[in-house]
Amino acid sequence: MKKKTCHYDHLIDEYLLDKLKPEDAEAFEEHYFICPHCFAKLDQQSEIVKILKKEGVLESGGEACEHVPPPRPSLWRRLLAKFRR
Amino acid sequence: MVKEGKSAPPEDAVLQYRAVISFRVRKALGSSNPDWEDVVNEILTQAVAKIKSGEFRGDSSIGTFLYTITSRRIIDYIRQKTRVLKHAPEPAPYPDPHDEMEHRERARQVEQVVNGLKPKFRDVLYLYYYKELSREEVARALDISPRRVSERVNYALKLIQKAVRKEASGVRSGASSTD
Numbered sequence: 354m355k356k357k358t359c360h361y362d363h364l365i366d367e368y369l370l371d372k373l374k375p376e377d378a379e380a381f382e383e384h385y386f387i388c389p390h391c392f393a394k395l396d397q398q399s400e401i402v403k404i405l406k407k408e409g410v411l412e413s414g415g416e417a418c419e420h421v422p423p424p425r426p427s428l429w430r431r432l433l434a435k436f437r438r
Numbered sequence: 439m440v441k442e443g444k445s446a447p448p449e450d451a452v453l454q455y456r457a458v459i460s461f462r463v464r465k466a467l468g469s470s471n472p473d474w475e476d477v478v479n480e481i482l483t484q485a486v487a488k489i490k491s492g493e494f495r496g497d498s499s500i501g502t503f504l505y506t507i508t509s510r511r512i513i514d515y516i517r518q519k520t521r522v523l524k525h526a527p528e529p530a531p532y533p534d535p536h537d538e539m540e541h542r543e544r545a546r547q548v549e550q551v552v553n554g555l556k557p558k559f560r561d562v563l564y565l566y567y568y569k570e571l572s573r574e575e576v577a578r579a580l581d582i583s584p585r586r587v588s589e590r591v592n593y594a595l596k597l598i599q600k601a602v603r604k605e606a607s608g609v610r611s612g613a614s615s616t617d
Contacts, residue, residue: 366591370570382462382509387501392458399461400541401598404548405567411552411560412568 359390368395369402448489452482455504466512473515481511544602551601555594562590
């Protein structure tokens, strides 16, 4: 069975993290009042995001992130460096 | 969310929106704000009164009508609060012990899934949810494409949701078997 999706699905995360522009947030709020699919997803995701943000669940991930390698220079810079050698 | 039948009493139609109105109000006021429930009840009462008085003529959907009332009430509340209680301390909220227990249990499940994730997924979750970077910023930090960031976030979220749902249905079936 095909899963039901909605045009607004992709806004859920950014709405919960307050990353949407005010006008987009407003449009999404108006939408989830009439879209049970989005509201159900929003409601469920909201608690998960709260846990991920506040409960220290990911704090240990911060330690893991300390050894995240620094971003690689772009392909152009790498090529330039190669030619300079 | 609601079947807009003509025969349904306004109270019933409006009450079906309690969850969505509560969500919106808590998001705007903060879920630790002890006033949120009063504000929701005021919105519901106001909506029923407006429907009864014929102010809601059905030009828009009832969802849109309730959204408008909710947004106006939130703005009024924030204005009032800023004016009257600018420096008043907030009373501490009284969390429901049952809700608290369920929340703690879900937090434990989420933690379990997160701990079992490969570092590449945990790092993305950490930067995106905990550090609140944008998808593009996470992509730059980890030298992957923004699309890959979305894929990793979605994958991890699916695992978490699955674990939470599984546990919830286990709790429900366990509860019903003991009845």
